[in-house]
Amino acid sequence: MQDNGVLVPLSNGPKYFNYYWLRDASIASIDPQTRERIFDVSHLPTAPRPTGMAFKNDMLVIDWEAEDTSSEVSLALLEQVAANGRASDVAALERNVWYGNFLPNISKVSQAEVIGTDAGRAALTRALIVDGIAIVTDMEPTEESLPNLVEAIGPVTPSGEGLFFNVRVEINPTNLAFTAGPLEMHTDLPGEEAAPGVQFLHCIENTVDGGASLFLDGVAVAMALKAEDPEAFDLLASHKIPFFYRHDKIDYRSHQRVIETDQDGNVTGVTISQHLQDNMDLPQELLDVYYPAFVKFIRMMQEDRFVMKFRSEAGNCVVFDNHRIVHGREGYVAESGSRHLRGCYTDRAAMRSTYRIASQKA
Ligand SMILES: [Fe+2]
Numbered sequence: 037m038q039d040n041g042v043l044v045p046l047s048n049g050p051k052y053f054n055y056y057w058l059r060d061a062s063i064a065s066i067d068p069q070t071r072e073r074i075f076d077v078s079h080l081p082t083a084p085r086p087t088g089m090a091f092k093n094d095m096l097v098i099d100w101e102a103e104d105t106s107s108e109v110s111l112a113l114l115e116q117v118a119a120n121g122r123a124s125d126v127a128a129l130e131r132n133v134w135y136g137n138f139l140p141n142i143s144k145v146s147q148a149e150v151i152g153t154d155a156g157r158a159a160l161t162r163a164l165i166v167d168g169i170a171i172v173t174d175m176e177p178t179e180e181s182l183p184n185l186v187e188a189i190g191p192v193t194p195s196g197e198g199l200f201f202n203v204r205v206e207i208n209p210t211n212l213a214f215t216a217g218p219l220e221m222h223t224d225l226p227g228e229e230a231a232p233g234v235q236f237l238h239c240i241e242n243t244v245d246g247g248a249s250l251f252l253d254g255v256a257v258a259m260a261l262k263a264e265d266p267e268a269f270d271l272l273a274s275h276k277i278p279f280f281y282r283h284d285k286i287d288y289r290s291h292q293r294v295i296e297t298d299q300d301g302n303v304t305g306v307t308i309s310q311h312l313q314d315n316m317d318l319p320q321e322l323l324d325v326y327y328p329a330f331v332k333f334i335r336m337m338q339e340d341r342f343v344m345k346f347r348s349e350a351g352n353c354v355v356f357d358n359h360r361i362v363h364g365r366e367g368y369v370a371e372s373g374s375r376h377l378r379g380c381y382t383d384r385a386a387m388r389s390t391y392r393i394a395s396q397k398a
Contacts, residue, residue: 051118062107161391168357190386203377218367222309227281227288232381239348243373254306268329278314305359
């Protein structure tokens with residue numbers, strides 16, 4: 037035992053654990069009924085110090101100096117933290133980075149399976165975690181069809197457009213999506229403080245000529261940029277640029293990094309939308325190098341090696357991670373038929389929650 041912690045002998049050798057952490061991790065810290073933490077580490081009169089500890093069955097039992105009770109910490113938890121730095125998570129699945137030829141491998145699950153079965157919910161949310169995209173088929177052709185699907189995965193996340201939005205030609209459009217023109221590759225709503233996590237696009241009707249849907253894995257493009265031009269990657273991953281969403285009654289503004297990375301430098305997502313990009317406000321001298329990197333990344337997102345292209349079919353709903361999957365649309369001939377997509381969002385944490393629950397029951 038040391039001043040602030042102890043070396044615990046585990047299967048892969050001794051591992052250091054802090055006393056505060058061990059006291060907090062006691063199984064009695066969590067109330068079995070509410071499943072919330074009922075032990076408050078700030079209520080300890082002094083820093084926790086053990087007087088003794090021993091292995092008992094599958095627990096590490098610790099007696100504390102200033103307390104009458106002893107703690108039991110699960111050995112399984114100690115092993116997981118020793119191996120990975122944190123408790124294991126069934127939703128921490130390895131990501132599958134994909135390219136333009138991914139279409140034959142895209143996951144398809146019927147709406148009835150998602151709404152009615154744990155296996156269906158697990159299959160859809162697993163695909164969203166691993167691939168970032170999936171197609172829900174056989175959607176009921178009703179107004180309630182989309183809300184019914186989304187609520188099987190998570191609560192609808194509101195946006196500046198409200199709870200639901202319609203993508204079709206409008207007389208006075210508030211967004212280029214609501215015209216028949218082409219829509220360049222983008223992620224949705226970068227002007228919001230935190231753009232919604234998971235997007236649903238239900239194709240209700242599509243009889244027009246053209247208007248193919250375009251999707252790519254932003255992680256694949258960002259990783260390719262890192263390999264081909266590391267300086268450009270660093271610029272896009274280091275600096276925030278301004279986005280907006282502006283019309284008669286709304287004026288959203290926010291700054292985002294085009295390439296999002298975690299503390300280890302791994303790509304976690306992308307944010308891009310030229311039609312919602314405000315005038316750059318980085319120092320003008322920095323723009324001398326930032327703009328060429330930005331242009332290069334946008335051009336890469338138009339390359340066939342990354343872009344998956346298909347026609348949205350009525351009755352299908354494409355579901356995708358709005359922080360990872362970049363989407364767009366080819367232009368179409370408005371007079372050639374009708375094209376109507378209905379969309380909404382939910383939260384990525386809600387989606388992962390559904391995977392944890394559904395995958396354990398399925
Ligand atoms: Fe969009």
